[in-house]
Amino acid sequence: MALLIGSLTIGLILALLALGVFISFRIFNFPDITAEGSITFGASITAALIVAGANPLLACFVAFLGGMLAGAITGILHTRFKINGLLSGILVMTALYSINLHVMGKSNVPLISEATIFTWLESFSALMFGAKDEVNLLGWMVNTDDVVVLLGMLLITVLFGVALFWFFKTDIGTSMRATGNNAQMIRALGVNTKMMIILGLAISNGMIALSGALLAQYQGFADVQMGLGMLVWGLASVIIGEALISKKTLGYIISGAIMGSILFRLLVAIALRWGMNPNDLKLITAVFVFIALILPGLLDKTRKTKLSINIQS
Amino acid sequence: MLTTKSLYKTFNPGTANEVRALQGVDLELAEGNFVCVLGTNGSGKSTLLNAVAGTFFPDHGSILLDGKDITHWPEHKRAKYIGRVFQNPFSGTAPDMTIAENLAMATRRGQPRGLNQVLHKSFLAEFAHRVKPLNMKLEERLENPIGKLSGGQRQALTLLMATWRKPKLLLLDEHTAALDPKTAARVIQLTEEVIKKDKLTTLMVTHSMQQAVNLGNRILMMHNGKIAYDFSADDKKRLKVNDLLALFDEIRRKEQIDPTVSEFLERNYV
Numbered sequence: 001m002a003l004l005i006g007s008l009t010i011g012l013i014l015a016l017l018a019l020g021v022f023i024s025f026r027i028f029n030f031p032d033i034t035a036e037g038s039i040t041f042g043a044s045i046t047a048a049l050i051v052a053g054a055n056p057l058l059a060c061f062v063a064f065l066g067g068m069l070a071g072a073i074t075g076i077l078h079t080r081f082k083i084n085g086l087l088s089g090i091l092v093m094t095a096l097y098s099i100n101l102h103v104m105g106k107s108n109v110p111l112i113s114e115a116t117i118f119t120w121l122e123s124f125s126a127l128m129f130g131a132k133d134e135v136n137l138l139g140w141m142v143n144t145d146d147v148v149v150l151l152g153m154l155l156i157t158v159l160f161g162v163a164l165f166w167f168f169k170t171d172i173g174t175s176m177r178a179t180g181n182n183a184q185m186i187r188a189l190g191v192n193t194k195m196m197i198i199l200g201l202a203i204s205n206g207m208i209a210l211s212g213a214l215l216a217q218y219q220g221f222a223d224v225q226m227g228l229g230m231l232v233w234g235l236a237s238v239i240i241g242e243a244l245i246s247k248k249t250l251g252y253i254i255s256g257a258i259m260g261s262i263l264f265r266l267l268v269a270i271a272l273r274w275g276m277n278p279n280d281l282k283l284i285t286a287v288f289v290f291i292a293l294i295l296p297g298l299l300d301k302t303r304k305t306k307l308s309i310n311i312q313s
Numbered sequence: 314m315l316t317t318k319s320l321y322k323t324f325n326p327g328t329a330n331e332v333r334a335l336q337g338v339d340l341e342l343a344e345g346n347f348v349c350v351l352g353t354n355g356s357g358k359s360t361l362l363n364a365v366a367g368t369f370f371p372d373h374g375s376i377l378l379d380g381k382d383i384t385h386w387p388e389h390k391r392a393k394y395i396g397r398v399f400q401n402p403f404s405g406t407a408p409d410m411t412i413a414e415n416l417a418m419a420t421r422r423g424q425p426r427g428l429n430q431v432l433h434k435s436f437l438a439e440f441a442h443r444v445k446p447l448n449m450k451l452e453e454r455l456e457n458p459i460g461k462l463s464g465g466q467r468q469a470l471t472l473l474m475a476t477w478r479k480p481k482l483l484l485l486d487e488h489t490a491a492l493d494p495k496t497a498a499r500v501i502q503l504t505e506e507v508i509k510k511d512k513l514t515t516l517m518v519t520h521s522m523q524q525a526v527n528l529g530n531r532i533l534m535m536h537n538g539k540i541a542y543d544f545s546a547d548d549k550k551r552l553k554v555n556d557l558l559a560l561f562d563e564i565r566r567k568e569q570i571d572p573t574v575s576e577f578l579e580r581n582y583v
Contacts, residue, residue, distance in 0.1 A: 171426035174410075174418055181407040188366070188405070189474070190392035190423035248409075 003269060005146045011265030012153040013218060014233065016211035018241070018261040019164055019254065021234030023204035026253070027168075028180040032201060033089035033231050034074040035208045037096030038067040040227035042209025044100040047109040047222035056117045060213045067209020068202040070096060075198030093227075100224050107224040116217035121145075121152045153214070160207060161254050167203075168250055176200050208234075229282045232289050237261035239292040314514045315342035315482055320364055320374035322538075334360040335371065336538035342482075347508055347515045349525035351557065352535035353564070358518045359400075361535070362486050365516065367391045379481050393423025396475030396513075398468065398488040405471030408460025412451060412470065415459050416440050419474030443473065447503065465496030469503055476507045483508065485517040489524075501528070522554045532557075536564050 017039060024032035042063035049059035070092055077088035101107065125148035134141045167173040178186035179196040187193050208230075216222040241260025245252045268285075272278060322335040334357045342348060352358040364371050365378075367388035375384045383391055399405050406415050417431045417440075441452040447469050451462070459467060468488060475483060485504065489497035505528060508515050519525055525532050532549055534542040534557075542560060544552055 166430075167428075169430055169432070170428045171421055171431050172428060174414060174431040175426055178407040178410060178418060181409050182404070184399070184404050185407055186418065187389050188392055188395075188397045188399075189418055189421070190389050191426065192387070192389045 002143060002146060003273070004266075005142060005150050007265045007269040008262060009146075009150050009153050009218065010215070011262035012150070012157045012258075013211055013214045014237065014265060015157045015258040015261035016160055016207045016214070017230060017234045018237035018257040019160060020204040020206075020208035020211070021231065022238050022253070022257045023164075023200055023207075025235060025238060026180075027177055028085075028197060028200060030085035031089075031231060031235060032071070032074060032204060033086060034070055034092045034096075034201070034205055035089075035231045035234060036227035036229070037093035037100070038070045038205040038209045038227075039212035039215070039230050040100050040222075040224060041070055041096050041103070042067050042212030043216035043222035043226055044103040044109070044224070045209070046213035046216050047111055048103050048105070050111060050114045050116060050217070051109060056115065056120065056217065060117070060210060063213035064206045064210045067212075068206035070209070071201035071203070071205025072198050074205070075194075075201040078201075079194035079197050097224065104222060104224065108221055110221045111217060112220045117152070117214070118149055118217055121149050124148060149218075156214070157258055160210075161258055165251055165254050172196075172199075229285065232282070232285055233264075234261075236285055236289050236292070237264050239289065240264050243292070314344045314346070314379060315365065315516070316340065316377040317361075317365070318375045318377075320361070320376070321372045322360060322364060322369065323372060334538055335364065338374070338535075338538070338540060340533075340540065342514060342516065344514055345512050346531055347513075347529035348517065348531045348533055349529045350516060350518045350533045350535060351520075351522065351525050352541075353561070356535040357538040358535045359486055360538075362484050362516060362518055365482070366395060366397055366484055394481040395484060396422070396478075396480030396482070397484045398471050398475050398486065400487040400490055402464035402468040402471070402491055405474065406459045406467050409458055411456050412444070412459050412462075413437060413440055413455040415470065416444075416455075416474060416477070419477045422474075422478050422480075424478075443477075444470075447473070463496075465492050465500060468492060468496075468500050472500065472503055472507065476511060476513065479511050479513070481514065483513045483515040485515065485519075487518050487520060490520055504528075522557045525557065526552060526554050534560060534564075 017035065021031070021035060024030060024035075045063040045066045046056070046059040049062060050056055074088045074092045077083045077091060078085050083091070122145045125145045128148070129135060129144040132144060135144050135147060137147065168177060175186055175191040176196045176199070179191065179193045179200070183193045186196075212222075212226070215226070237260040238257050239260070240263055241256030241258070242253065244259055244263070245256040268281065271284075272281075276284070317338050317340045320335045320338040324330075324332040324334055332355075336357075338357070338361055340361075350358045350361065363369065365376060367383070367386060367390075370385060375382060377383065378391070378394055397405070407418075413432055413436070417436060420436075437455060440455055444451045444455070447466075449466050449469060451466065451470070459470065462470070472488070488504075489500050492500060501524065504517075507513065515529070517529065526549075530546040530549065532542075532544040532552065533540050541564060
């Protein structure tokens with residue numbers, strides 16, 4: 001049960017990553033690999049600040065701003081200097097590797113003995129449940145601390161999901177969606193599409209950095225390598241979310257990305273439990289995303305062949 | 314209203330694909346002018362429209378709109394004063410967004426955009442009211458993605474969007490060329506109605522001589538990146554499709570002479 005709750009919690013934390021990837025991948029149609037740098041950037045900023053004695057909430061906020069800055073730089077490289085989107089992301093991601101080492105001062109910063117958002121949630125749990133260590137949840141006995149942490153992350157993720165939904169229905173947010181959908185059209189209606197891409201990537205990477213900030217506090221350390229493969233992870237979540245929910249309206253897609261992240265984390269946990277070699281995790285994730293990307297086209301093709309066979313016979 | 318002074322534009326300069334698209338275009342549009350721009354392929358008529366819209370900056374020359382020098386304004390800044398309908402019916406609308414969202418974005422053309430919700434219940438009633446005269450039953454489909462509509466329906470909506478806020482200048486780039494004849498006629502009818510109602514200053518590129526003769530109060534014929542003929546409202550009244558065809562033939566004849574003459578000159582003097 002602890003394993004399940006732990007997976008759900010990480011799934012919710014990484015749902016922020018999935019939402020960030022959703023913005024770049026689905027709104028602007030390019031996979032922004034800055035994500036791999038900015039998730040670590042968020043983690044390093046938070047770790048460095050918390051070790052220096054800063055308030056964990058403030059540390060998260062600064063991490064969010066740091067991610068926004070990274071995303072904005074990718075956007076500027078892409079729009080102002082006309083560098084290919086993927087390459088702009090690679091440049092910023094590579095630069096962030098050195099910056100992250102500078103921010104942390106070393107490659108790994110432990111946070112086990114520090115006050116974090118999670119130690120706060122645990123003291124809140126102690127306040128609520130008193131000395132009770134376990135609580136009955138639908139017939140299972142579960143650790144109260146775990147439940148409170150899970151609920152805390154659920155709250156944050158839902159909050160960001162709703163905020164994103166609201167934002168994409170505003171004048172600016174709608175223009176941003178139109179920029180990805182038909183840039184010529186929205187330029188002719190007076191929107192600076194370059195600015196939209198810069199702002200959109202800033203928001204995307206801000207959320208991804210926040211995801212990293214929470215992840216570092218949850219797992220108790222920040223590591224310079226922790227961003228590796230995170231873009232594909234986010235893509236997998238978004239794609240699973242779209243498969244879960246067939247409706248293509250904004251609200252459904254956003255909740256789909258959150259659910260996709262949770263489901264994907266659960267699947268990974270189950271696979272590891274069944275004895276999958278952890279070293280194979282990224283290989284399998286990549287293969288999974290590959291299949292998910294080609295599957296719709298493949299299905300269309302078989303459907304068409306079937307159709308033509310029917311017509312011939 | 315609109316003035317262009319000796320506009321020049323060369324694409325891919327210094328390469329084998331060099332195209333001298335504009336070679337000194339001087340144009341003066343008065344308020345309320347509805348100008349049809351004719352010309353052969355590659356004569357520079359679409360390039361002129363795009364130069365005014367700000368798709369690219371001219372190599373030389375200036376563009377004044379309503380007294381303001383907009384030569385170096387980016388496209389999105391000019392959009393405050395310019396409404397546009399493109400040749401491709403899919404260019405003017407965002408396919409994955411609903412009809413209502415597309416219209417809502419058009420109501421904010423050139424306005425500062427903030428964090429207000431783009432759609433209100435009250436908007437929907439107004440959208441339905443203004444979409445209804447198109448007679449395409451679109452008022453019942455405001456919540457549908459615009460990509461599901463036909464090219465003609467999307468072009469009619471693009472026209473409505475371009476003129477939702479009255480533009481100082483309306484640019485129509487062969488906006489019926491990709492439509493079937495019946496739909497094209499309908500879109501032309503809608504175009505005429507809105508231009509008349511709002512007294513819009515309009516620059517319309519067209520391939521159809523019939524359209525040029527029937528519509529508007531001025532005809533420009535472009536050739537080789539320049540304005541070859543300029544017919545005012547009075548000239549236009551006497552003008553028939555056959556006259557225009559004759560002019561085209563004349564231009565073509567001149568063109569046929571040109572290479573031979575240069576060859577002759579080369580043979581004798583070089």
